[in-house]
Amino acid sequence: MTVKIEKSIANGAVKAPPSKSIAHRALICGALTKESTVYGISSYSKDIDATLSCLEKMGASVKKGRDFIKIGGLDPFCIPENSSVFCNESGSTLRFLIPFCMLSGNNITLSGSKRLFERPLSVYEDICAEQNIIFKKTEDCVSVCGTLKNGDYFVPGNISSQFITGLLFVLPLLPADSTLTVEGKFESASYVDLTLDVMRDFGVIIERQNNVFYIKGGQSYSSSEYTVEGDCSNAAFLAGFNCLGGNVDVLGLRNDTLQGDRVYADMYSGLEKGIRCFDLSDCPDLAPVMFAIASYYGGAEFTGTARLKLKESDRAGVMAKELSKFGVNVNIYENSVVIGECVLKEPNEVLYGHNDHRVVMALSLLCSVKGGVIEGAEAVNKSFPDFFEKISLLGIKIKEI
Numbered sequence: 371m372t373v374k375i376e377k378s379i380a381n382g383a384v385k386a387p388p389s390k391s392i393a394h395r396a397l398i399c400g401a402l403t404k405e406s407t408v409y410g411i412s413s414y415s416k417d418i419d420a421t422l423s424c425l426e427k428m429g430a431s432v433k434k435g436r437d438f439i440k441i442g443g444l445d446p447f448c449i450p451e452n453s454s455v456f457c458n459e460s461g462s463t464l465r466f467l468i469p470f471c472m473l474s475g476n477n478i479t480l481s482g483s484k485r486l487f488e489r490p491l492s493v494y495e496d497i498c499a500e501q502n503i504i505f506k507k508t509e510d511c512v513s514v515c516g517t518l519k520n521g522d523y524f525v526p527g528n529i530s531s532q533f534i535t536g537l538l539f540v541l542p543l544l545p546a547d548s549t550l551t552v553e554g555k556f557e558s559a560s561y562v563d564l565t566l567d568v569m570r571d572f573g574v575i576i577e578r579q580n581n582v583f584y585i586k587g588g589q590s591y592s593s594s595e596y597t598v599e600g601d602c603s604n605a606a607f608l609a610g611f612n613c614l615g616g617n618v619d620v621l622g623l624r625n626d627t628l629q630g631d632r633v634y635a636d637m638y639s640g641l642e643k644g645i646r647c648f649d650l651s652d653c654p655d656l657a658p659v660m661f662a663i664a665s666y667y668g669g670a671e672f673t674g675t676a677r678l679k680l681k682e683s684d685r686a687g688v689m690a691k692e693l694s695k696f697g698v699n700v701n702i703y704e705n706s707v708v709i710g711e712c713v714l715k716e717p718n719e720v721l722y723g724h725n726d727h728r729v730v731m732a733l734s735l736l737c738s739v740k741g742g743v744i745e746g747a748e749a750v751n752k753s754f755p756d757f758f759e760k761i762s763l764l765g766i767k768i769k770e771i
Contacts, residue, residue, distance in 0.1 A: 371746070377738065385621045399574070403594065405431070405440060405443065409595070416459065421466075422441075460482070465530065490530070493533040503517070518544070520547060528557055534550065535561065537550055547584075551582050552581040560629065599624045604753060614666060633653055641664060655681075661709055662736050669712060685729065686700075692724075692733055696716075697713065723747055
């Protein structure tokens with residue numbers, strides 16, 4: 371899909387979409403109960419659809435309502451031999467569910483897009499090697515066969531927190547106790563706090579002391595009625611119009627949220643006050659929108675960016691390429707990105723989404739200031755399928771071409 375966005379200003383109130391991060395976690399926890407109801411999911415992104423499809427293939431019962439999902443009945447110790455589940459492009463789905471597939475002792479295959487399997491899985495590969503669990507990876511799937519054991523786990527803190535979450539989901543189900551220690555700087559720790567918070571609502575308790583998690587074995591997930599709150603990660607794009615002269619009130623966000631991306635409001639305020647250095651190590655998903663808005667404000671430096679190359683796209687690299695079409699110079703270093711001082715210009719080339727939802731939405735913000743055409747705009751379906759509909763209702767001039 372190709373969209374043309376004309377210069378326009380956003381005004382009005384808009385409800386944030388449901389948190390994708392929390393929805394993944396609530397649905398997985400709910401699947402492990404007899405039956406739970408997860409409220410607040412009124413539109414289904416590709417990533418959430420992927421998680422639901424995989425849970426169903428693994429044995430969960432899934433019933434979709436208008437704005438809720440009834441789910442339950444999954445016994446991960448009894449996933450059938452040679453089961454195959456499709457994760458599409460969802461890193462959360464793949465990394466959260468691999469440990470579940472190492473409980474039954476049966477051969478299970480998880481497949482998806484080629485780009486998904488270009489992203490690291492080394493944490494699980496190393497665990498499998500240590501425990502004599504078969505782990506076979508190709509360019510579009512991974513197969514595991516074996517039984518995960520309780521014990522002491524050590525995971526580096528400078529990789530995706532999704533590995534930590536995946537292990538925390540399953541270790542309480544094992545018969546004996548375990549510990550999980552995060553080594554080095556614990557990046558994206560807020561996402562693990564989200565995991566513990568959701569698990570607690572489903573009756574599973576894990577004690578955290580700094581970077582060590584103490585996990586009692588023999589626990590089980592309890593049925594619950596859970597409501598998914600609004601998504602700070604995607605709300606950042608809606609609120610971003612306020613930095614560009616708009617007046618948008620984003621509804622449906624919790625003031626006491628644990629979502630790490632809640633810091634977008636402080637970062638926007640900082641840019642407006644002249645602050646020009648920000649650490650993204652705990653909120654890497656904000657990188658594209660922060661790069662875009664920093665360009666509007668004349669530049670900034672961002673640290674904690676090393677993992678951006680491992681996202682849906684090489685986010686620093688592709689944002690640098692697309693921002694150059696607006697006249698913005700971007701310098702990329704090992705763990706930092708510098709957006710140079712600039713005066714934005716109207717792009718005279720087509721912009722590309724690089725199959726990355728957050729890149730498309732970030733470019734849309736700048737197009738509302740200078741105009742522009744974005745090819746591959748359908749990438750928003752990954753997390754925010756009605757993004758263009760919502761910003762159109764706010765007054766942004768968009769048409770599909």
